[in-house]
Amino acid sequence: MPATSRPTSKDVAHEAGVSQSTVSLVLGGKWSGRISPATAASVREAAERLGYRPNQAARNLRLGTTRTVLLMVPTLTAPFFGPVHTGAVRVAARHGFGVVAYVWPDDAAGPAGSPFAAPREAIDGILASSMEVEALAEFRGTPAVMLDSDPSGPVPTVGFGVAEGMRSIAAHLVGLGHRRIGHVAAAVDQWTFRARAEALAAVTARAGGTLTRAACAIEVGAARDAAARLLAGPDRPTALVCDDDLIAAGAYKAARALGLDVPSDLSVTGFDDVLLATALEPELTTVRLPAEELGARGMEALLELLDGGRPARRVLRGRLIVRGSTAPPPRAEGRVEREAGV
Amino acid sequence: MPATSRPTSKDVAHEAGVSQSTVSLVLGGKWSGRISPATAASVREAAERLGYRPNQAARNLRLGTTRTVLLMVPTLTAPFFGPVHTGAVRVAARHGFGVVAYVWPDDAAGPAGSPFAAPREAIDGILASSMEVEALAEFRGTPAVMLDSDPSGPVPTVGFGVAEGMRSIAAHLVGLGHRRIGHVAAAVDQWTFRARAEALAAVTARAGGTLTRAACAIEVGAARDAAARLLAGPDRPTALVCDDDLIAAGAYKAARALGLDVPSDLSVTGFDDVLLATALEPELTTVRLPAEELGARGMEALLELLDGGRPARRVLRGRLIVRGSTAPPPRAEGRVEREAGV
DNA sequence: CGGGTGAAGTCATACGTAGTACTCGACGCA
DNA sequence: TGCGTCGAGTACTACGTATGACTTCACCCG
Incomplete structure (x- = not known):
């Protein structure tokens, strides 16, 4: 129970010398041609004086809405x-x-x-x-x-243009010369991750690259293990594409455990561009989603x-943010210049 | 306006063949000795059948509460x-x-x-x-x-025992042999940060150490600059105590820019133990606050x-989590063992 | 002068619930 | 039989607001 019982529209009406209906009409803004400007002003003034605030519960009940x-x-x-x-x-x-x-x-x-x-x-x-x-x-x-x-x-x-965002990541890596790409995927059955996976697969295939994949929970430790699995395989990927910045942090750990330098030995990319992305070292190349x-x-x-x-329908575009975690693969035969936009 | 207008207590009353009051009494649980168990049961059943949910706005109005x-x-x-x-x-x-x-x-x-x-x-x-x-x-x-x-x-x-938490950090560093300590402080005038600063100063003074301080916004870039200022001074600190894990991430960056290794050249500590703490490399020694x-x-x-x-009054204890970001200072003369608890 | 018109307000009610004050009938007891 | 009591349930009202229906009055025009 609120400590002080607040003034009601009835109190305001009394204070202004009008009826409660008038108060409601004035304060509801529905008074054009029904209430004289002078009366309206005096009602407003009385409301102000009393510090009147309409009771939400009553409005909700009356209007059948909760706002x-x-x-x-x-x-x-x-x-x-x-x-x-x-x-x-x-x-x-x-x-x-x-x-x-x-x-x-x-x-x-x-x-x-x-x-x-x-x-x-x-x-x-x-x-x-x-x-x-x-x-x-x-x-x-x-x-x-x-x-x-x-x-x-x-x-x-x-939504976001997640497919487009993932394509820009993939294109960036392919442009740097990467052909063996690992996908550290979020083990979450949601549209957004399915869309990312499809986009990555499409670009990789078109570039004649190979794609391996490991899935994990969206959590640093699990991501580290998943990334380690990919890096332990026969044809080690030269780039790890992560579904999420958090997962990328795990990939960094896996790389470090194997003595691989990011980005000279291994490129890593994230997704989202949360605060973490610039806290990591090197800072993470990722797609910024305007959350x-x-x-x-x-x-x-x-x-x-x-x-x-x-x-x-609204679709917000993600934007590729190139930072320090991507570089040409070791012994690269591809192009080397760095692109700054999508 | 909600699409389907939901059943009211009146509908339930009609369905059960009783009055609305009875429904309210039964569903409100206030019926001991007033309503027969048989009637109560039939009301409950009717409510269930109709999928009745009390209208919150009406309750709020009636009870003068909003929950x-x-x-x-x-x-x-x-x-x-x-x-x-x-x-x-x-x-x-x-x-x-x-x-x-x-x-x-x-x-x-x-x-x-x-x-x-x-x-x-x-x-x-x-x-x-x-x-x-x-x-x-x-x-x-x-x-x-x-x-x-x-x-x-x-x-x-x-609250948290923030002073106690900070004391445990300071004691940990002092125990490792650190005497020149830098405090990268949050430039926020709040009790929690004032308490941390006081606790740190007290322990440092008692150990005969020196404390320098730089303040910054709670943000990686600003923290990096503040930490850099401390590290550029004459008697460079051998440990940076940060008010926050995020600030510690900035300290890592400053250290790396100067070619200092964490923890062998510089120990760094955080506060809070948010997700970031284990994403960093090395993982951060910090105080875990059960948020x-x-x-x-x-x-x-x-x-x-x-x-x-x-x-x-409730006070939740923080707990020192020792990870890889703290070690004895270079050319340490202090004790070297690592403590695991507070 | 009578009726129509429009401006300025007020009356009355409903929204759905909780709960107090009441009714009604049955029963016990003197 | 008459009265008190108790069990079981109902009638009614208040909570504070919004708003459609109504009233009141001044004024204008034929």
């Missing part, structure tokens, strides 16, 4: 989703919406029955990041927008949807 | 606060509370007037992480708990407060 959106993310511990949340909150707040973040629990296949029981009663819409559409099953009927997910599904999406903008655009799309509109 | 808590964090982009959020959400959900995260905007001194306008109307309480008590000024009257903040203030706190538990305990305290209780 609250659920943001579903797999985790907030990994570095990628914080900015997504921030972007979403920023846009939502501008429209008077709150954001409740729902974090996928580690130990459950879905939200049902978990200690995270999503507050499904009190939300108007859902913004679901990096998950499959099945995750929304129990919310059927609630307007939703998915982020970085399969755009061919039944739910509107806002905060993803959250912002996604929220915009959702708000359009809640407004009854049909949001246009 | 929503505001979590204020400086950022969700930095790696530390994601887990705090997760822990808070986990506990809140267990008690039927939702959590709205409010992220301090970059460009404003406080929440007022920012695009992040906090939904101050619709919350029962506040959990504020790592900020000064003044930040709560405009929420005066709302129950609040502060995390990792000055415990001598007027607001209940749940998720901080969020969880903080939320517990807040819920106690909302219940009318007076939450006991």
Whole structure:
């Protein structure tokens, strides 16, 4: 129970000497031609004087809306989703919406029955990041927008051009002369990773290269082991393409354990360009995904949807950021110049 | 507007052939001795059949409560606060509370007037992480708990033993033989950093060592520059104590730029033990702060407060994690053994 | 002078729930 | 038989807002 009981519209009405209806009309902005400017001004002044704030619960009940959106993310511990949340909150707040973040629990296949029981009663819409559409099953009927997910599904999406991003990485490596490429893939069955894998395979094949692959959890230790497996094989890759910056950090460790220098012995690339990418040594060549903008655009799309509109699909482009972790392969026969853009 | 209008308690009443009051009493659990078990069962069954969920807005209005808590964090982009959020959400959900995260905007001194306008109307309480008590000024009257903040203030706190953590780091370095210590400090005027600085100074002084200090934003580039300043001085420190793992990453960069090896030429320590700590090479000696538990305990305290209780102060202990970034100083005269605990 | 018109407000109600005050009938006891 | 009591359930209201239906009054025009 809130300590001080706040003034209501009735109090404001009394203070201004009008009826509660008038207060509601004035403060709701619906008074053109119904309330005289003078009265409106005095109501506003009274509200100001009393520090009146409308009671949200009452509005929600009356309007049948909650002005609250659920943001579903797999985790907030990994570095990628914080900015997504921030972007979403920023846009939502501008429209008077709150954001409740729902974090996928580690130990459950879905939200049902978990200690995270999503507050499904009190939300108007859902913004679901990096998950499959099945995750929304129990919310059927609630307007939703998915982020970085399969755009061919039944739910509107806002995504990254991940395939394009991966192609730019692959082209960069091929351009440096790499032909034996290892893919340290995230062992997560999501559209975004499937798309990356396909794009990498396509470019590698077109360049006449060979591609080997090992999958791992998105976690440094697991990534190190997966990378080590690839590097231990017969035709050792000269470049490791990682699905994620975190995975790249694991690849660095594997390389170091084998005495391989990055980038002169082994090129490594990441994906996302999270904070980690510049903390590593050498700094990581990666694709920058504008995570905060993803959250912002996604929220915009959702708000359009809640407004009854049909949001246009948005695709945000990733951008290749070339740093110090890529170089021509040892004894390279390919071209050597470094490209700075996509 | 939600697509399908959901069943209300009135619908359930009709379905079960009783009155709405009865439904409310049964589902509210307040029916002992008022409603017969048989009727109660049939109400429950009807509710189940219709998939009834109480309307939150109506409950909130009726009960004068929102079952929503505001979590204020400086950022969700930095790696530390994601887990705090997760822990808070986990506990809140267990008690039927939702959590709205409010992220301090970059460009404003406080929440007022920012695009992040906090939904101050619709919350029962506040959990504020790592900020000064003044930040709560405009929420005066709302129950609040502060995390990792000055415990001598007027607001209940749940915190870390940061001083103790810093002492364990300092003792570790002193034990290895270090006497010239540099402190790469966060240029943030918060209790938690002031406490760290004091603890470090105390231990260093007691050991007869010298302490130099440079402050920087919590950001890799700025940290690198600050560390470089310390390392360029006359009596170069043999160890850099960083206020934060992120800052330690910057220290690594400064060392590498000077051709100094970590740890044989220079020991480096961090604070927090975020994911980054094990991604770095060598892995970082740091103090592990249980961030998720901080969020969880903080939320517990807040819920106690909302219940009318007076939450006991909780202090979570940090733990020294010795990894590969610390070693005896070059030409060490000190003891050499490595300690594994606090 | 009567009726129409438009401006300026007010009345009354509904949203869905929780819970207090009430009703109703059956039963026990004197 | 009459009264108190208890068990089982219902009627009704309040929470604070938004808004469609209504009132009131001044003014204008024929």
